[in-house]
Amino acid sequence: MSKKAKILEVICCVVVILLGFFAIKHNIQQGAQEVNHVRCLEKKSNTKLQQEKNKYYKNYKKYKSLAAQKAYLNKDQKVRDYYKDFTEDQLIRKRSRQFFSIYLSWSNSRDYLQRAHKLDKIITPQLAQDKNIFDNGKDVTGHNIIKNLGLHSRLNDLTIYSNNQMSSNKIALIKVVQESWRQDENPGLSNSFYLLQINSDALVDQVIRLK
Amino acid sequence: MKNIIKSYIPLIITTIIVFGLIVSVHVIKDSNLRSVQARAAQTEKFNKKQINYYRQKDQKLSKQYFYNQITKRDYDVVARKKSFNERISKAFTITFEQTKNKNDYNQLASKLTPLVGSKFSKELKSKVKPTMQPDGVERTPFAHLDNLKIAYGHLNESTQIIPVVIFASYSSPAIDGTSTGVITKGQDQIKKSSGIYKISYDLIADKIVNFSFKEGAIDHE
Numbered sequence: 511m512s513k514k515a516k517i518l519e520v521i522c523c524v525v526v527i528l529l530g531f532f533a534i535k536h537n538i539q540q541g542a543q544e545v546n547h548v549r550c551l552e553k554k555s556n557t558k559l560q561q562e563k564n565k566y567y568k569n570y571k572k573y574k575s576l577a578a579q580k581a582y583l584n585k586d587q588k589v590r591d592y593y594k595d596f597t598e599d600q601l602i603r604k605r606s607r608q609f610f611s612i613y614l615s616w617s618n619s620r621d622y623l624q625r626a627h628k629l630d631k632i633i634t635p636q637l638a639q640d641k642n643i644f645d646n647g648k649d650v651t652g653h654n655i656i657k658n659l660g661l662h663s664r665l666n667d668l669t670i671y672s673n674n675q676m677s678s679n680k681i682a683l684i685k686v687v688q689e690s691w692r693q694d695e696n697p698g699l700s701n702s703f704y705l706l707q708i709n710s711d712a713l714v715d716q717v718i719r720l721k
Numbered sequence: 722m723k724n725i726i727k728s729y730i731p732l733i734i735t736t737i738i739v740f741g742l743i744v745s746v747h748v749i750k751d752s753n754l755r756s757v758q759a760r761a762a763q764t765e766k767f768n769k770k771q772i773n774y775y776r777q778k779d780q781k782l783s784k785q786y787f788y789n790q791i792t793k794r795d796y797d798v799v800a801r802k803k804s805f806n807e808r809i810s811k812a813f814t815i816t817f818e819q820t821k822n823k824n825d826y827n828q829l830a831s832k833l834t835p836l837v838g839s840k841f842s843k844e845l846k847s848k849v850k851p852t853m854q855p856d857g858v859e860r861t862p863f864a865h866l867d868n869l870k871i872a873y874g875h876l877n878e879s880t881q882i883i884p885v886v887i888f889a890s891y892s893s894p895a896i897d898g899t900s901t902g903v904i905t906k907g908q909d910q911i912k913k914s915s916g917i918y919k920i921s922y923d924l925i926a927d928k929i930v931n932f933s934f935k936e937g938a939i940d941h942e
Contacts (some may be wrong), residue, residue: 515728523731523732526732526735527735527739530743533743534743534746537746537747540750541750541751541754545753549757549761552761552765555765555769556764556768558772559772562776562779565779566778573787574787574878576784577785578787578791580788581788584792586792591797592797595798595802670874671872671873671874671885672872673802673872675802675803683886703888703917703937705870
């Protein structure tokens with residue numbers, strides 16, 4: 511084989527390899543695009559279902575609340591009792607949602623420290639000063655964990671269980687899903703139960719976290 | 722001819738390898754795409770069914786629908802909940818405060834069953850099985866019910882079943898002596914425990930239809 515032919519063969523090999531490389535690259539990119547497209551459709555479908563669910567539950571709450579209000583005028587004592595029970599439960603639920611939407615939401619240490627102040631209309635002064643509930647975000651060595659770790663948090667979901675009959679205090683046991691993350695990290699979810707005690711003015715009186 | 726083929730072997734091998742790689746990548750891409758498509762089709766089918774389900778349920782909703790549900794009940798929801806609170810409180814008090822020895826333990830099922838049913842009474846009974854304690858006496862692990870909270874979720878109007886969550890914390894009796902022979906009395910000798918019970922309570926039948934238990938820890942009290 512002549513030197514020229516050898517060079518030509520090497521060039522051909524390089525061309526084949528390059529063509530192959532581009533063909534594979536194109537194939538992979540096309541595959542990724544197709545998978546993304548399918549995933550987008552799947553996400554769209556899930557969003558549509560969630561919207562339909564939200565619409566249903568919104569209407570469910572709306573009509574149930576309207577029906578309960580109408581029950582207030584009913585002659586039957588047990589129906590009127592149901593209205594009272596329902597209305598008190600709604601108040602406990604409202605207070606619980608207000609509490610956790612602020613208590614578990616912060617994006618910097620300033621937010622973290624202001625939570626008690628933001629909640630002062632619905633919590634007692636004793637609770638606002640309780641350092642076990644509203645700590646300063648520092649560890650035992652005095653380091654600011656919220657600032658140093660860039661710790662963020664927000665409320666993801668909550669399920670409220672209430673009782674207004676056990677004693678003078680109304681209570682709520684709340685399953686909370688908290689979304690928290692460090693700066694430049696993806697959010698992680700954590701579950702916990704909280705016990706809220708609400709006095710007759712519907713002010714949060716006591717908070718106990720149940721892991 | 723043979724010589725020509727022989728001299729082009731490197732090119733032929735390179736072409737075969739490259740072609741093989743292209744085919745392999747294509748096959749893997751296709752199989753991955755097919756599995757993603759199959760899953761998406763399954764999700765779409767499920768979601769369509771669910772969307773129809775919620776749309777149909779939504780169309781039935783009205784103020785009158787709920788008003789009828791409230792007024793047609795032949796039982797009193799508030800009274801049932803009140804009575805259930807009392808029965809649960811009594812059952813937990815009997816279990817964690819009044820069951821002290823093997824004799825009490827053996828009578829527990831007969832006391833609890835009328836209050837909370839046989840299945841849930843078995844669950845409570847399992848929490849206080851008498852064992853040999855460090856001071857050499859066989860007795861139940863708990864002596865005090867420290868905290869009991871019962872709370873209700875949303876009543877399902879079509880089934881009339883309401884989810885209930887119970888938080889209970891209990892502690893062991895204080896033990897005066899230790900295995901070292903040193904007589905002490907105080908917090909160190911008290912074992913504390915707590916748990917969350919999730920119950921499905923059928924308001925019409927007035928009984929517990931389902932439950933689960935999760936042991937818990939208290940962060941702050």
